[in-house]
Amino acid sequence: MRIVIIGNGMASFKLCEKLRTKGSKYAITVFGEENQPAYDRVHLSEFFSGRKADDLFMAPKSWYHENDIQLHLGDPVKSIDRLSKKVHSFSGETVTYDNLILATGSAAFIPPVPGIEKQGVFLYRTIEDLEMIRSYSAKVKNAVVMGGGLLGLEAAKAMLDLGIKNTHVIEFANRLMPRQLDIEGAGLLKNKLSELGLHIHHSKNTVNISGEEKIHAVEFADGSFLETDMLVISAGIRPRDELAHQSGLAVGPRGGIIINDILQTSDPSIYAIGECALHNKMIYGLVAPAYEMAEVLSANLMVNFPEATAVKTFTGFDMSTKLKLIGVDVASFGDPFIENENTRTIAVTDKLKGNYKRINISADGKQLLGGILVGDTTQYNMMLQTCRNKMLLPADPMDILHKNTDQKKSDNAGITALPEDALICSCESVTKAGICQAVSEQNCNTVDAIKKCTKAGTGCGGCVPMIKDLMVHTMKEKGIYIRNVVCEHFQYSRQELFDLIKIQQTKTFNEVLDTFGKGDGCEVCKPLVSSLIASIWNEMILRKGNDSSQDSNDRFLANIQKGGTYSVVPRIPGGEITPDKLIVIGEVAKKYNLYTKITGAQRIDMFGAHVSDLPNIWTELISAGFESGHAYGKALRTVKSCVGSTWCRFGLHDSVSYAIRIEERYRGFRAPHKIKSAVSGCIRECAEAQSKDFGIIATEKGWNLYVCGNGGSKPQHAQLLATDLDSDTCIKYIDRFLMFYLKTADPLNRTATWLNKMEGGIEYLRNVVVNDSLGMAEEWEAAMQHFADSYACEWKAAIETPEIRKRFSHFINAPEEKDPSVQFEEMRGQKKVPDWNNPK
DSSP, X not given: OEEEEEOOSHHHHHHHHHHHHTTOOOEEEEEOSSSSOOBXXXXXXXXXXXXXXXXXXXXXXXXXXXXXXXXXXXXXXXXXXXXXXXXXXXXXXXXXXXXXXXXXXXXXXXXXXXXXXXXXXXXXXXXXXXXXXHHHHTTOSEEEEEOOSHHHHHHHHHHHHTTOOEEEEEESSSSSSTTTOOHHHHHHHHHHHHHTTOEEEESOOEEEEEOSSBOOEEEETTSOEEEOSEEEEXXXXXXXXXXXXXXXXXXXXXXXXXXXXXXXXXXXXXXXXXXXXXXXXXXXXXXXXXXXXXXXXXXXXXXTTTTSOOSOOOXXXXXXXXXXXXXXXXXXXXXXXXXXXXXXXXXXXXXXXTEEEEEEEETTSOOEEEEEEESOOTTHHHHHHHHHTTOOOOSSGGGGGSOOTTHHHHHHHHHHHSOTTOEEETTTTEEHHHHHHHHHHHOOOSHHHHHHHHOTTSSSOTTHHHHHHHHHHHHHHHTOOOOOEEETTXXXXXXXXHHHHHHHTOOSHHHXXXXXXXXXOOTTHHXXXXXXXXXXXXXXTTSTTTGGGSOHHHHTTSOBOTTSOEEEOBOOGGGOOOHHXXXXXXXXXXXXXXXXXXXXXXXXXXXXXXXGGHHHHHHHHHHTTOOBOOTTSSBEEEEEEOOGGGTOTTOOSOHHHHHHHHHHHHTTOBOSSOXXXXXXXXXXXXXXXXXXXXXXXXXXXXXXXXXXXXXXXXXXXXXXXXXXXXXXXXXXXXXHHHHHHHHHOOTTOOHHHHHHHSTTHHHHHHHHHTSOTTSOHHHHHHHHHHHHHTOOOHHHHHHHOHHHHTTOOSOTTOTTOOOTTOOOEEETTEEEOOOTTSOO
């Protein structure tokens, strides 16, 4: 059989791959319009965050040759002769087919707006589009993205990655992502994106693009306009059906090649898959349905279809999806909008944390029909499986909206209850049974191994958390040792990487990746490895080689705030400050017009700093004797204190002096998560030491040491580790405690969570720290002493290093110019960011 495939996108590649994986010997010829082999459009935006075009390829060009597939790049088919079963390409190639597959995909929708042809107007669809955008962006200070759907927000992220901080998103509908989110969910997403510096405008009908040769502004039907240097259009797609239409195949009234359940067009020898295909009046714009079409067609072609009976059919596809949009998680599943007399809707909004959860259930409360999640999407996979497999809801459906201490146990119970044929990976059609068999029968004991074996998790990636849970559950059942590896790029645990980095003396992320990992790294391993490097070597985190792998706040040594400005938080050890230093803070805040607040951590925080002002502000603070308060890092934040015996009639010891000693010993200490401490001068506990990661309370005989407490959304009291300690012994125990935490905790686990997971709990921890059961006390104390001796203020290094200092600018080509989009309003004599959701 001779198969010709027109189109060389993800659907086309997946069909070729599945045919060859199934053992097909058919002659396959592929014609592609672009000059590149098939590439991953799902992760196209990563082109702007460091990935090269070659990294996005589904396979190298040699793959086609190795699999005996004739590939014609940059040579689209111009006509189909259905009578003689031949295709003719632009280069003059003529190829005969037995079965023809149209996988022509889709093109960006271009709205019929006057001025669309102007210089500075781009589409956001292909690698070539992205290369042109990147080249043009060097001279751009502000940009507008047309389209507030998934593709539009991906384009907006690309603008931020290019350093264009003043980016606007315009959407015709009355909300962002109208196909996935309701009004409430979209409103919360808008708030989150606005806090990251994006400007969102919905209900905007673009009527004109003004300017002479270059774009100057985008004009709207309501009379308003936005001045801009660049317009990126990502306002939806239209199926590429022109070749089908020209050949006389049936197409839909609004486009799309009409297909039946076996993917046949109106010609029995021609099939269509992917975004060009119209099935039951539906165009599927996600990768998972395209892959399912490739699976159905490849299975049928393997039985000499259409002469034989089809073994599979395509009956539609669940459009459930989980996405990460500019750092914000969004998910929808089942029917997210269903509302009728047979359904009930439960919605919970937490504006403080930025979470929105909506579930639609049957009237009897037994079945989950669909839902929407914004912010916290950790329950998505289990909710999706509950919906798909028609599993019964708990007696109180509200229970599935609220996480609790038994959440993991509940999730594991849910995984166990899933049927063997439950579809875990929609993109690659991998079931629960397929994943469990890969673990138990083929020894796939890492997520990466499961990906290679089954392809599960290699598409959109939304199923990876559930794959990991299934893997762990199966390994426990089989008695297999579980290694909690960092991610697919490092086949080591965090603890193993810590030791390897120290032994091999690797000091940059790239050195660590080249020595112990593979690939380019990801948002999981980059900050984790950077944190380990900072913890081990205690060097400036923004030195060349580590700057781009830091968390977003660490990159500018400051917390980014709502509206796109930054906070300035100098260290005030123990909360003690001289009048002279108070005056300096007042003068700096006044000079740079910063909002100033005394916090619960006994510090003075200043908000609203432009990124270009940060080095100047810190130059003045450091010259007055201040240093970085590390409010931006996973490090020691503060050591709070009461006034103690110095002034308080109840105080037993000088808690302020001891707090200063503690803070100055552990300042800058990088750990798996932030660390807070406090010292109280008596049992009245004014410093709230029992709510800290480690807290110290004075007694008649010395100090009591408490560990592993925290406040926040899930407060937990610290537990008593040791009693009546002298000052030096207390510090030794803290040294051991912090080093043990540093070396053994999972990424982003606070000390409370770390202790909760620890087998043996506080008794085991006491045995390690107090009784030195591991024989590590001397080594840990020496390591902490070395850390304390080698401490240096990060901000002092930043302002004294020209290469680092020049990073702090909003516009690369105009370093002194401030972000023109930042706006403030007055409140009680100070400035604040306007609340765009509740304008006065």
